[in-house]
Amino acid sequence: MAEFAKALAHPARIAILEILAESDMCICGDITEQLPLAQSTVSQHLKALKSAGIITGNIDGVKTCYCLNEESIDELRSMMGSLLNKLGESSAYC
Amino acid sequence: MAEFAKALAHPARIAILEILAESDMCICGDITEQLPLAQSTVSQHLKALKSAGIITGNIDGVKTCYCLNEESIDELRSMMGSLLNKLGESSAYC
DNA sequence: ATCTTTAATCGTACATTCACGATATACGAT
């Protein structure tokens, strides 16, 4: 869980996920064009997302095609859901 | 969003939230006793959670009473929900 | 008034993250 959260813990990475979600096709490194960051920096963030399992990257010729990994997003959804459930049941009040 | 995620991005902080959720009363610094961390470290994590708004801290005599902040947890739930929705709608496949 | 307990803060050390430019690699086109 903390691992997932870590992956989401940077605005650039959230932006990348939103870009991937919005483009129906899995676009490649023109992600960089949509962000105010250097190519190497974007590549780093992509790597972080990939090693958290949230996205996949397929090399396609000279380009690389990144996609959301629905499986792992489902897992995130379920983990986050159960955490938030737990937290929501609290009857404490101060 | 990234701010919230950052707050969740460490196992100790998740553990603290779960402890706060489970103890009906808002317990104080005996959170430390339930974690394998020094008091100062726990205090640091509490500070992080507090400045993210996820918990509140009330000084009560010599102790301090920490609680989940349901309002902000609701906000987190809704932000996370809409992010995950966006990500879930993606039709990309690679 | 002094002592004890609780918790915050300080100072420090080390690890990790973030951003960049430069370089390397690998593919496709000429």
Place this chain on the structure above:
DNA sequence: ATCGTATATCGTGAATGTACGATTAAAGAT
């Protein structure tokens, strides 16, 4: 075979995060 493009990786520096022990501050108990 060479060139250009796309992307990953390297090396670096600055900033941030994590953990600890020591210190401080404030309240309650003696």
